[in-house]
Amino acid sequence: MCGTCGCADTPRVIELEQDILADNDRHAGANRAVFAERGLTAFNLLSSPGSGKTSLLVRTIEDLAGDLPIAVIEGDQQTDRDARRIQATGVPAHQINTGKGCHLDAHMVGHGVEHLTALPGWRDGAALMIENVGNLVCPAGFDLGEHARVVMLSVTEGEDKPLKYPDMFRTADVVLLAKADLLPHLDFDLEACLANVKRIAPQAATIVLSVKSGDGLDAWYGWLRERIAAATPLATQAVA
């Protein structure tokens, strides 16, 4: 109450129209600048826990690291198991633990890149694979500054997931249908799943693959090389 005349304080209105994620977007912009400066093509890998992101990264590194430098940022609530799996392949990897957090954000990734680029022997021009926390919901809303979003769905998860998790799938540049070697043992409707992806994310490429059998991996590597060539023309000279 006003101490002068006893009236109740009338609220005044402050117009803001302020974007709440502006802070994350600012960090994402800063990440983009660092990526450009260092010739990095950044990929945000998203999926449920256990879809096979780390296994795909390990196989990709084994097949390509001879002529394509790769570096990895791993995101998990706890443990550095994934970073250690990647480090065992010989490429640089940095683990981010989010604790109770359910997604990586651009600020965390910015610090992750600082750690990676400070490692002895670091070379610019790598494909930077950012393996997000396993979660088909929360990471969707957080721009990390990536060049492309890779959303993985394994065939054991069901063909309806693109429709059930539209916030995630609609942001995909490519949808990878993983563990395709298991198809003979499942009632997974592949055509329905591809149609569902098309419906929610008409812009997304789709690749059916299996790390175990090697099927579809050439298509995945081809897609990666195209995105790298498009993003960083200088880096193309290194991989040609």
Added chain:
Amino acid sequence: MHELAVARRIVAIIRERERIDRFVRVQTVHVTLGPFTCVEPEALRTGFGAAAAGTSAEDAAMEIEHVPARGTCPACHAEQAVFDYFAACEACGTALDHAGGDDLRVARLEVT
């Protein structure tokens, strides 16, 4: 749950404005949400209640305005407001293309 992270950002925005606009208490925070924003409104309210404790926004009400995405019909080019991913054109029934829908803003504060 990331709504708490979003709520903390709202409280940070309020704290920045406190210094600029010199208010003591926030009565109401008005938030704008789009249909495709990755935020659950009730979780945001709960998170905000927790994040605002001990600040000028403690006990503030949160009013959430839901705004549509912009839908365009690829067949007849009609435009309409869209609130879900699979909205169909009211004129011809074709599935709509949509733009926007990610709104997540503090629209205004009512303060004393």
